[in-house]
Amino acid sequence: MPMTGIGIITMLSQLRGEYGLAGAVAAAFTLSLAVAGPQVSRLVDRRGQARILLPATGISVAALGGLLLCARYDAPAWTLFVLAVAAGCMPNLAAMVRARWSRLYQDSPRLHTAFAFESVVDELTYVVGPALSVALSTVVFPEAGPLVAAALLTLGALLFAAQRGTEPAVVPARRDATRSPITSAPLVVLVLILAGGGTIVGTVDVVSVAFAEHQGNGAAAGIVLSVYAVGSALSGLVFGARRPPWPLPRLLLAGVAGTALTTLPLLAVDGIATLSVAVFLAGVFFAPTMIVVMGLVERIVPASALTEGMTWAITGLNVGVALGAAVSGAAVDGYGPAGGFAVAIAAGAAALLIAVAGYRVLAGAYSRAAEPDRECHAERADD
Template identity: 55%
Template sequence: MTNPYQDIFKAPGSFAFSASGLIARLPVAMITLGIVTMLSQTHGAYWLAGAVSAAFALSNALIAPQISRFIDRYGQRRVLPPVTIITILALMALIVSARYGAPNWMLFLFAVLAGFMPSISAMVRARWTEIYRDTPKLHTAFALESVVDEIIYMLGPILSIGLSVALFPEAGPLAATLFLAVGTLLFIAQRSTEPPVHAQDRSKGASVIRLRPLQWIVLTLIAIGAIFGTAEVTAIAFAEEQGQKAAASIVLASYAAGSLIIGLVFGALKFKRSLATQFLLAITLAMLTTLPLLFATSIPVLAVLLFLAGAAVSPTIIISMGLIERLVPPSKLTEGITWAMTGIGIGMALGSSVSGLVIDAYGARFGFCVSVAAGVAALTIAGMVYWSARPKPVTHCEATVSAPC
């Protein structure tokens, strides 16, 4: 039996763009916590560090889909260089401002400009789609990239925080800036696999987010992202309540490991059910795995429960990308994928903030109530995705062209 992951790399240039894309999108997992770590050391104010980090995250959530719209219209090679240069200059200015005590408004300004960081993850998936569109290998490729995302979000924060603490406060964001510059340069150099610019459909310049099915998917992923964000914050608070705050890293690693392992297995399997049905089942699993978290009594129990909860992460993202590839016109695929990734990011931010308020008021375990609420919301919205994406029955009027409607 052949290895499906080995098979997808038989396409010329596939390993090069996937590997360079990994380097280029590593900063996504480094910048937010890197800003917090940097400013908390240079300015001694966590409120400022969190606010500047949130300004970057919100800016990127709003700007990245617009950048992807331009990429769909003009191509990766024409759009990526200028927006990457803007991001690099803004990050360098932010680092210098933090280093030399610039006014707070300058920190916010450069954080917002750094939001021009493009969604390399969407562009990597767009290249896989161009190579394997309408083939089973695309499912495997999407699974691989979801696993890569998991690895990035495991390593990125550790690397960013570790550098800033061990070397100097600005080391984490500086490393992220270098990764972005080098990775993007290598990625752009892979011209043979760059997707061609497809002819725009009748909607021309209109955003793909106007498509109702995509709206439902993004809303579902916001709710799913809230589950992720809540799990991270609550796990740390729970470990602290247990007097073992350092154990939070083990618990979160277990969560990521569950997603990574199941993602690899899921990507190697073939399914006969429609993507809409798979999506509904994956969201159902995600909701159900939030319920046992309410009854965690110790660090080992929580680690096991989060490992099981992680089993729903990768399949949900993989299926979401497959649905978007089917629902969105090829001329707007990069933007569609970017909206999905943005939805997850917005959800994580919401989950983190809301669960933090709940934990402060009622205790760590009640933080998981936010996960349950987000899971119920995700399942409710996923029902709308299923309804809008499922195959519609052919009416007699449609089957018989000559029949009067």
């Protein structure tokens, strides 16, 4: 996914010469992904990963292929939007992987470490993926970025589907559990928090490039973004290697507070060196916060809807990244890099307000989810 959206923009801007059209088609893909992704995951929870993964991948890859052909042969603009929407039926492999870890290490400290590893990998894909896609589309040929993204999706889906030994069994839903997990207040809080965090990520991506160009050193943007990824990855690995010292809702509140506070040094940026330090600090709390969010989703969402619940959380992150890129881009155009930094600070403040307002809801859901575990342990002790 990180390669596809930016790949569509880069491809269409070169083939059609219209940035507005390119951005609109990419937005259609992102919106479709946000709407269709959880529905695909809902089918996964009901029918099993193996039965849904490959058909969904086939639909998405075929649509991407059609989009590339229509872009190349100057098809009407409406065809680009239709195919971009169809491509949004992409399966969420990140959620499926976490669902497998959850079944393998349920109620084990290893689950925390597994989620930490996945968060670090996700962070790397968000840094490496867009850069690789842009490089392929600008250096090789315009369609190369989305084409390689489709090829990697196909290969990854085939390899993942072949791992039948770790595939979680379908958990039958209760008769009264017919609603989507996104209708529950705790999951809405988590999705909104990740949307705020994603907005910061998208803003850092755009503003780092704009600031580096403003300083006359555009190539330094890659270094700045790498520093951001390193800060997040290192903190994620360290956090994942340790047992959580507090209950997850309290950890989340601390993580979001740290995320909000570490955006403030962006106000003091006056060069590439200080920008690198500022984004390193901003990245330190990202991976740990995402790890905690996924841990909370695993605890509060019913097992019969776990993949869908995790997909909603990741969707919040993806929408936030897209929103951050769009809003910060407009802010940079109007007010320069400082306007973009203000977007990151505002997103951090909004995420903190949501975390504070939703703390009691999350703590209550977490406590209720822990009660069956305590009862189970008590029964084992009696035996």
